[in-house]
């Protein structure tokens with residue numbers, strides 16, 4: 001294999017720890033791996049150690065001793081100071097040190113969660129060499145850069161059942177994420193069982209909701225992995241599904257039906273009726289028994305003022321109180337909602353639209369419309385988290401998302417203001433994902449964001465990220481998520497034999513288009529070729545690495561790249577043989593054409609480089625205009641891969 005593609009010479013730690021000092025030695029891993037827990041010990045810690053050992057057993061294909069023994073003889077010593085918070089908490093100490101030396105590993109942490117983070121690092125030190133298993137010896141000290149490292153999962157638009165949520169939590173834990181932001185209600189679905197107001201889930205969910213027992217179990221599952229669960233009940237907009245069972249909550253008369261389309265809709269809660277507040281008071285009280293986290297997400301995004309502006313009683317209510325517009329009414333709504341949350345011991349988080357000068361100070365602002373809202377919030381003395389660049393549904397590459405930072409160079413914040421920037425969240429909105437595809441859109445790309453939020457700000461090398469992410473992707477999959485087999489599994493449904501081989505091969509060279517543009521709604525099956533595609537196939541970075549190597553004279557890299565260009569050039573002919581035979585050939589005809597052109601240009605440019613020649617000025621100009629037309633552009637529902645590598649050869 002060309003040098004440019006080789007796995008890292010040292011184990012692929014992701015996220016990169018604060019400090020790592022490698023030793024020369026390696027600790028053998030075999031069935032004599034005995035474990036001791038010294039200091040604080042509790043069932044959560046024992047379960048975490050057990051999970052790590054089960055993963056090692058599977059890699060070693062050998063059982064390991066199940067008994068947790070004494071320190072004197074143990075090869076892995078886990079030393080913990082205390083339990084930490086009973087409910088995972090923003091203030092949790094997640095630091096740990098890991099010392100693997102002289103054939104023994106010592107993991108030390110103040111809290112159980114710190115040990116949980118360190119166990120993931122320990123699993124990443126494993127390597128197979130010389131026919132056997134080892135832990136690479138090193139001394140590591142580590143702690144997160146930001147305390148809020150989250151993932152939003154939208155289950156309102158498409159429902160993801162508990163087993164999918166458990167796999168997502170396992171994958172999150174493997175890259176040290178610590179907040180699940182659970183977007184539970186939307187125009188298209190109300191996903192929580194309410195015993196106080198059963199019409200909410202009975203009429204608002206198509207029967208797809210979490211029972212209270214399932215929620216308790218998932219919250220406990222998350223807590224076991226040191227993950228907070230922040231529920232979002234988006235209001236006053238994005239609330240159609242509430243109104244199917246409770247039309248009296250809305251600002252215009254019903255009846256209402258579950259929304260099937262995507263977009264921003266008019267149904268909005270009526271904040272002027274006391275009955276609205278009585279229901280919210282009882283509902284919040286009920287939900288706090290399920291969601292113990294202090295943070296409560298109020299939503300607050302994309303409020304269409306049409307119903308408020310169109311209601312004479314609401315307009316009169318506003319006039320009596322001197323509220324001049326819908327934004328003022330939303331601030332009044334939030335102010336009262338925050339008081340209610342405080343009564344129930346909860347503290348608000350909201351989307352950046354809620355940020356008005358009069359807004360009470362305690363709200364954490366989640367920036368989604370732009371990073372500037374985060375800076376604005378911090379300048380106003382408010383806490384904030386970043387999401388704007390991290391919408392996973394926009395299908396950006398890991399490399400693109402990786403370089404975004406909650407505190408970018410030149411942010412202009414004082415140290416006190418910087419401390420208000422708590423971190424960030426990736427957002428997995430669910431217009432275009434189902435339970436079947438959601439894991440492939442989150443993993444492995446979330447690893448890039450997890451590293452940004454955990455590792456020192458100076459860790460920013462994109463090629464190195466990709467080399468490590470390829471290894472980390474397998475670790476994420478080992479923990480739970482099914483992303484690694486995604487394409488093969490989905491292609492199998494719509495194709496077999498040679499056709500399946502063709503689609504699978506082509507999907508190494510094609511990625512989904514970005515957000516929207518599909519014309520689907522909630523009832524549309526998402527089982528086309530775009531759904532089987534991966535957001536950031538490894539082919540892209542590997543070809544770029546090969547192109548860079550070929551430029552600096554690596555002939556082996558050049559030959560490998562040339563054969564990839566040859567395959568790309570063949571795609572149009574290959575797809576033509578399927579036309580009229582396979583109904584989904586139409587999904588890939590446009591992108592196959594683009595890949596064919598890119599492959600031909602790649603062969604031409606690489607040929608020039610290898611021969612020490614160059615294209616004529618007229619030909620060079622024609623190539624440039626072709627690349628402008630092809631690279632990063634959408635063809636049908638797909639975008640070609642490989643264009644970045646071709647560009648490096650210009």
Ligand code: ACM
Pocket residue numbers: 301302351368
């Ligand atoms: C949002 O994307 N509407 C928060």
